[in-house]
Amino acid sequence: MSISLLIVDDSEFSRNMIKRALPPQWDVTVDEASSGLEALDYCKSLQFDVIFLDLTMPDMDGLDVLKALGERGYQSKIFVISADIQASSKEIALERGALDFLAKPINVDKLTSMLQNHEVL
Numbered sequence: 568m569s570i571s572l573l574i575v576d577d578s579e580f581s582r583n584m585i586k587r588a589l590p591p592q593w594d595v596t597v598d599e600a601s602s603g604l605e606a607l608d609y610c611k612s613l614q615f616d617v618i619f620l621d622l623t624m625p626d627m628d629g630l631d632v633l634k635a636l637g638e639r640g641y642q643s644k645i646f647v648i649s650a651d652i653q654a655s656s657k658e659i660a661l662e663r664g665a666l667d668f669l670a671k672p673i674n675v676d677k678l679t680s681m682l683q684n685h686e687v688l
């Protein structure tokens with residue numbers, strides 16, 4: 568059965584970069600959200616197995632998205648994919664349920680091993 572993935576990033580360029588970096592053997596169905604609010608809206612009606620979450624977004628940042636999903640008890644494997652991830656943000660993201668982090672620009676091998684480490688690939 569195909570895994571459902573939501574890519575949350577305000578940059579279309581980043582979303583496309585992430586899609587291109589997905590392991591070809593990964594059986595996945597991809598949805599995209601271009602803002603935190605849009606992501607929360609999707610998650611109201613859809614259950615995603617995996618979420619890739621940007622931190623820096625204009626309307627609502629990734630940390631706020633994590634908080635909101637946590638408050639709803641939303642169950643998903645959430646990975647932060649962001650350009651610069653400060654130690655303090657990392658700590659908050661982990662507290663709020665993120666599983667792991669990947670820096671942009673994406674390294675395909677690192678993405679693959681992160682997914683394997685968390686048994687989604």
Ligand SMILES: [Mg+2]
Nearest residue numbers: 577621623624
């Ligand atoms: Mg961004």
